[in-house]
Each structure stands twice: as structure tokens, then as C-alpha cells.
Amino acid sequence: PQPDRCRSQQMVVDHAGHRAQERAAYKPIPGKVVAFDLGMATLLATSEGDLLGKGWQARLERLDSLLQGIARGQQKRGLPVTTPRYRALTRQLDGFLKTEIFRLVNAWVARVRPEKIVREAVGFHLQPGLSKRLNRLLSRFGKRYLDLALKRLESTHGIVVETREAAYSSQ
Numbered sequence: 271p272q273p274d275r276c277r278s279q280q281m282v283v284d285h286a287g288h289r290a291q292e293r294a295a296y297k298p299i300p301g302k303v304v305a306f307d308l309g310m311a312t313l314l315a316t317s318e319g320d321l322l323g324k325g326w327q328a329r330l331e332r333l334d335s336l337l338q339g340i341a342r343g344q345q346k347r348g349l350p351v352t353t354p355r356y357r358a359l360t361r362q363l364d365g366f367l368k369t370e371i372f373r374l375v376n377a378w379v380a381r382v383r384p385e386k387i388v389r390e391a392v393g394f395h396l397q398p399g400l401s402k403r404l405n406r407l408l409s410r411f412g413k414r415y416l417d418l419a420l421k422r423l424e425s426t427h428g429i430v431v432e433t434r435e436a437a438y439s440s441q
Contacts, residue, residue, distance in 0.1 A: 292426040292427060293426060293427060293428050296383075296426075296427040296428065296429075297383065298383050298384055298385040298427075298428075298429065299382075299383045299384070299385065300385060301385060302382070302383065302384045302385050302386070303384065303385065303386045303387075303388060304316060304317050304318060304382055304384040304386075304387055304388070305317040305387070305388035305389065305390075306322075306378075306387070306388075306389060306390075307390055308390065308416070310327045310330075311324075311327055312324050312326075313326050313370065313371065313374055314374060314375075314378070316378065316382075317388075318382070320378065322374045322377075322378055323370060323374050326370055329366065330363075333359060333362065333363050333366070334401050336359055337356065337359055337360070337363075337401070338401050340353060340355060340356045340359070341356070344356075367415055368415045371415040371416050371419055372415065372418075372419050375416070375419040375420070375423070376419070379423060379427070379429065384429060385429065385430065386429065386430040386431075386432060387420065387423070387429055387430070387431045387432070388432050388433075388434055389416075389420065389431060389432070389433055389434070390433075390434065390435070391433050391434060391435050
């Protein structure tokens with residue numbers, strides 16, 4: 271058989287040099303420890319009283335409404351729920367969560383310049399106003415992207431991230 275000539279070439283990129291530069295450029299405030307709690311009305315509530323991600327629940331509810339409408343229509347017709355439009359909206363939701371979480375965490379860290387971040391041990395909980403499907407997507411995507419954002423801060427900025435039990439973690 272002929273080799274697949276349409277297959278794109280994969281490139282391996284070494285980010286070690288870039289991470290070392292970011293780590294050297296980041297100047298935390300010595301001894302500065304900050305914490306945050308996850309929420310729905312605001313994505314992050316910090317120990318310093320900042321509310322980050324206000325209004326993001328409205329966007330989630332709008333996407334959820336669209337997803338539920340597609341699912342209801344497909345179920346009425348006896349067809350599979352996952353249509354191309356449904357998958358596109360799910361990808362849009364995934365992209366929104368990733369972008370919003372990384373944007374908020376990065377902007378907050380750049381402004382506050384902590385040496386250590388304390389986070390609560392839990393992730394997103396079931397929200398009564400959202401569908402089961404969106405709650406499942408939130409618990410999968412949202413927690414994963416927050417973990418990735420914090421791991422990136424550890425590797426690029428040298429920030430220590432500590433996980434504690436949820437009760438009183440922002441105090």
C-alpha cells in the first residue's frame with residue numbers, strides 16, 4: 271500500500287526554554303498566599319474578595335438551552351441526540367470553558383502575583399438550573415481545565431498550588 275501523503279507532519283516542540291524564561295520573569299510577592307472557591311454565579315471567588323467570571327452562568331444557560339432544544343427535537347423524532355449541530359455546540363461549550371478559565375486564572379495571577387495558591391478539593395457541583403447533560407459537561411471540562419491552568423502555573427511560574435478540603439479554603 272502507498273503511504274498516506276495527505277497526513278500532516280507532526281512537530282515536536284520543546285517548551286522548556288520558554289517555561290524557564292516565564293519562570294525567571296515572574297516575580298511573586300514574597301510570602302503571598304491566595305485562595306479561591308469555585309462557583310457558578312461567579313467562576314472564582316478569591317480570598318481577597320475578588321469575584322472573577324461574573325455572568326458566565328448566563329452564557330452556560332444559553333448554551334444549555336440550545337443543547338436541550340436539539341436533544342428534545344431529536345428524541346421526539348426517535349433519532350440519536352448527537353447531531354453535527356449538537357457536537358458543534360458541545361465543542362463551543364468546551365472552548366468557552368477552557369478559554370474563560372485560563373483567561374481568568376492568568377489575569378488574576380498576573381495582578382496578584384502570589385507565591386502560593388490554595389484551592390478547594392472539590393470541583394463543580396450539580397446546578398439545579400442546568401440540565402443533567404450540561405452538569406456532566408461542566409464536571410468533566412471545567413474541572414479538567416482548572417487543573418490544567420494550575421499545573422501550567424506551577425510549571426511556568428513556579429507557583430506552589432496546594433489543595434485543601436473545601437470548607438473554609440478561601441479564608
